[in-house]
Amino acid sequence: MKSPPRPPILEQASSPQEFRRLGHELIEQLAQYLTEAQSGNSRPTLPWKSPEDCLEFWSQFNAKGSFHELIRQTLANSVALHDPRYVGHQINPPLPVSALASLVVDLLNNGMGVYDMGMAGTxxxxxxxxTLSELFGMPTTAGGFMTSGGSLANLTALLAARARLTNDNVWQRGNVRPLVAIVSDSAHYCVDRALRIMGLGTEGIYRIPVNDRFQMRTDLLADAHSTIERRGGHVFAVVANSGSTSTGSYDDLESIADFCEMHNIWLHVDGAHGAAVCFSPRHRHLIRCIERADSVTLDFHKLLMTPAITSALVFRNDQDSYRTFAQQAHYLFADTDDTEWYNLARRTFECTKHMMSLKVFxxxxxxGTEIFQAQIEYLFELAKTFAEMIRCHDQMELAIDPPANIVCFRYATASWNSHQIDQANxxxxxxIVRSGDFYLVQTSLRGTIWLRTTLSNPKTTTEHLATLLDLIGRTGQQININDDPAHHSLSTS
Ligand SMILES: Cc1ncc(COP(=O)(O)O)c(C=O)c1O
Structure with missing residues (x-):
């Protein structure tokens, strides 16, 4: 039988020669981007456009088939994480070697759901x-997998917690008793979202207030437990923060683990941001007792210079991770009770999954792990120095001593009331963001607005931070507090 005629476009578009040509050009272009971005002065950190202008720009964009031009404009219209003046969200500037590994991941496109579709990656x-289980100090029963983001890892962990408590029955019958999770008031919003996806509703989420360091008030856990039981609820999980989103605060895992063990409750640690300190002997104490958690989320794309999305979900007892998704998919898995660690889709929400392990590997x-240690220790030290600079500045107020690489502060003058300070900040x-001079974000702490910087870039120095404080001071002085605030589309954290 003859093959049907193959359209020439298919041949041309996948030719190795063309790939080589485009690839060489692309590497040159990206190396140039890195040089400019890392210099911190030859392009804006964020070349701001309104959403409408951006849409208009790309709808009019005509690269005339030029990949080079498409990438040039993409670089010119994106935030440059490699710029030392990028001190915004938690996502890190990726290391070149890991970005190159991402290219391999995308070209190979191994699906990872089953072993034969991702041997090396599995x-x-x-x-x-x-490695992570050992660094956390967990027993040899520990294990886990990688999944697409901290949000999905947190949801997956909470599903496993519920499956253990209900002995998998929930898979067949849905929620049959009022389950409740105890979470810190400063938990990331994805925890609340995960619990609602699980059908727990508002009643199923019990929020514990935080102390003046934005850590869970563990002295309130026992009362919370009695209140929930008295109302007929049953606590199935406690979610602790190892590095909260707004301030980078670490909960007291020892007290929380004591409480969970006493009541046989699943302890999940949301370490998406801060569990990375397992790589730093100097800061490892922040996650003391993490080995007692049933599950831990860690994002490599946050503190660890890996391209997104690259998250790990660690279980103290690897067997727990097989309960979460109990259904059979006959075209993928043999009908067997064997846990088959190498068939990852048995345990992950994803069927097709990115080969994210190569990015970290x-x-x-x-x-070596030394680079993670160096990154964490440099950034945490820089955050402490920055906090000191803020404390010494008579127009700035520091929210708390930074527990990690996140620093919250604000511009304040005695003549403004609290609402005016919020508006001004x-x-x-x-x-500042629109000017492209720095990229920083803002957050709300106890109902007031603070500027928030996540120091993520090893190229950022105290000189950059001094320039930032100076710029904030000058901008603050020029603000007429009685003007109407402009509408904007910038993010908060
Ligand atoms: C503590 C914490 N947990 C979870 C998440 C969500 O992670 P991801 O953005 O990878 O879904 C974040 C993101 O900022 C976070 O800070």
Whole structure:
């Protein structure tokens, strides 16, 4: 039988020669981007456009088939995380070696759901999870997998917690008793979202207030438990923060683990941001007792210079991770009770999954764990110095001593009331971001607005931070507090 005629476009578009040509050009272009971005002065950190202008720009964009031009404009219209003046969200500037590994991941496009669709990636993933379990100090029963983001990892962990408590019955019968999770008041919004996806509703989420360091008030846990039981609810999980989103605060895991063990409750640690300190002997104490958690989320794309999305979910007892998704997919898995660690879709929400392990494995093989340690220790030290600079500045107020690499502060003058300070800081941040001079974000703490910086870039120095404080001071002085605040589309944290 003859094959149907193959359209020439298919041949041309996948030719190795063309790939080589475009690839060489692309590497040159990206190396140039890195040089400019890292210099911190030859392009804006964020070349701000309104959403409407941006849409208009791309709808009019005509690259005339030029990949080079498409990438040039993409670079010119994106926030540059490699710029030392990028001090915004928690996502890190990725290391070049890991970005190159991402290219391999995308070209190979192994699906990872079953072993034969991701042999190398599956083995690397197992080894990475072993490394993390050991660094956390967990027993040899520990294990886990990688999944697409901290939000999905948190949902998956909470599903496992519920499956253990209900002995998998929920898979067949849905929620049959009023389950409740206890979470910190400063939990990331994805925890609330996960619990609502699980059908727990408002009644199923019990929020514990935080102390003046934004840590869960563990002295309130026992009362919370009695209140929930008295109302007929049953606590199935406690979610602790190891590095909260707004301030980078670490909960007291020892007290929370004591409480969970006493009541046989699943302890999940949302360490998406801060569990990375397992790589730093100097800061490891922040996650003391993490080995007693039933599950831990860690995002490599936050503190650890890995391209998104690259998250790990560690279980103290790996067997727990097989309960979460109990259904059979006959075209994928043999009908067996064997846990088959190498068939990852048995345990992950994803069917097709990114081969994310290579992005981390490439860093470990090329630079070793020392690079993670160096990154964490540099950024945490820089945050402490920045806090000191803020404390010494007579127009700035520091929210708390930074527990990690996140620093919250604000511009304040004695003549403004609290509402005016909020308005002024929102406007200061907006003006600075729009100017492209720095990229920083804002957050709300106890109902007031603070500027928030996440120091993520090892190229950022105290000189950059002094310039930022100076700029904030000058911008603040020029603000007429009685003007109407402009509408903007910038993010908060
Ligand atoms: C503490 C914490 N948990 C979870 C998440 C969500 O992670 P992801 O953005 O990878 O879904 C974040 C994101 O900022 C976070 O800070």
């Amino acid at each position: 083995a690397m993933e197992r080894l990475l999870l072993q 490439s860093i470990l093989k090329c630079h 929102m406007r200061i941040r907006e003006q």
